[in-house]
Amino acid sequence: MSIANSTSPTIGVFDSGFGGLTVLRALIQRLPRAQFAFLGDTARLPYGSKSRRTIARYAAQSAQFLVREQGAQFLVIACNTASALALDAIQNAVPVPVLGVIEPGASAARQASRTGDVLVIATGATVESHAYAAACRAVGLRALEKACPLLVPLVEEGWTIAAGAGPVASAAQAASAQPQVAATQQVAVTAEVIRIYLAELNAEAAAQGFNPDTLVLGCTHYPLLRPLLDRAVPAGMKIIDSAEATAEAAVRLFGWQGSEKASPSAQDQIRCFATDSVEKFERLGSRFLGRPTGKVELVDLGG
């Protein structure tokens, strides 16, 4: 479907937490004239340990908030668990187009892969849903999925390299006598964790007769690990970032290339909402978004 020539549309972006801000970041880059409302249902995370029925109810409430209260004309579900388990429920709950992160990731992998074999790294909940394997199968790919539960906490600790910069400084490092040395050691830990996970995944791929040439990042936190992942994969292996793939799919799906209206100011372009943990959202969210989130508004969705 294509909704061309709308002026200044509002795109609603939903996640159970704030990892989906990496998707919002990719959307802003491609749709600089759109306005965005982002909701993190932080009071009820993690969705991954909850039943499909509960996730569907929470996600539908969140989607309705973005459409009814914030006037969103399109929704991007920037949450792998909700995309895997509740996309239908969300589509039934709101009268606007809805895009998840999993199918765009699988489609981009289909474009990238020559061997037809791809690797997927994600959280435990996403891997257990086998949503990427199913989406890859639907486009003719074989996928081997691996849960990497340490990567989200490593990103949230800030033990990463900011793109084009040195290691991210955390509050703890500011108190440290040798912050830069400490940060280098922290990044080395993350690099080693990535190396171990990828070695395990490649060993399993070899054991199963896979010949993978593409790695799909199936978690919205993982784009913050991109510099380390680029170094860790074998030469020639392509990396598919679901956040980027979803933003590209959004541009195609919504068909909206920006109006003649002036771009909104950075301050006006995004409004962020959270159901809890506003402080953590504001503190960590800017790393995911690549710029300050601004004031995050607390909302109560009940339930």
Added chain:
Amino acid sequence: MSIANSTSPTIGVFDSGFGGLTVLRALIQRLPRAQFAFLGDTARLPYGSKSRRTIARYAAQSAQFLVREQGAQFLVIACNTASALALDAIQNAVPVPVLGVIEPGASAARQASRTGDVLVIATGATVESHAYAAACRAVGLRALEKACPLLVPLVEEGWTIAAGAGPVASAAQAASAQPQVAATQQVAVTAEVIRIYLAELNAEAAAQGFNPDTLVLGCTHYPLLRPLLDRAVPAGMKIIDSAEATAEAAVRLFGWQGSEKASPSAQDQIRCFATDSVEKFERLGSRFLGRPTGKVELVDLGG
């Protein structure tokens, strides 16, 4: 209070997850003739990100299940968050003695410390509550607390050394070509994470003029890191395991030293209940308990 000479009492043990099984393990060692009912409120974890009021409601429901449905005559709250935020609410909700993990940890630190300065490592939620700092202050200690968010996921990944044994083998390692090598590399990551956290904590202690001689493990997952922590602390620093301290306090508080009745069989001695994620509980719980959990029963507490 002392309830001596009871025969075969049932002790209820409660946690938001299954980390509290380390407390149950310590209790079983000291009270081999007691029977135990353990409840992990896994459907509603993590408690750490929820409000005090919500935590109090969840914890009170859990306590009532153990007392009313399982006949527990004493309760041990093997959960730092619930001990910090809901001990009063639990005591008001049930007519039996209730013991948390924080005061026993602080009391044991008081016994151990000569300098009066102690360090506490815990999850983010426990540190934010400053419950250990308050409990330490109440017994005349100064405490410096540090959140170590990577340690719980590292324990749950099994990147640890089993006490008196080599590294724990995970399912992923079983699939690996060189499982023992991989496990050694994983344990090295955990050792490095511990080294970084303790270096940051010691730097902050020095900056604040602390002279610590005792480290309190303020999380029920951390006893599984004990061999690595023993190697990481400076010579002469004592480590207080809240699980051990709580079990000792339980023996003193409940005054029950076992009846003449024969010990229950291992199979009959414990019953484990969870509100969700029974599979994960059974799979990981045995590492915390030091023996199989047996069949974990699913219960619905509503809400």
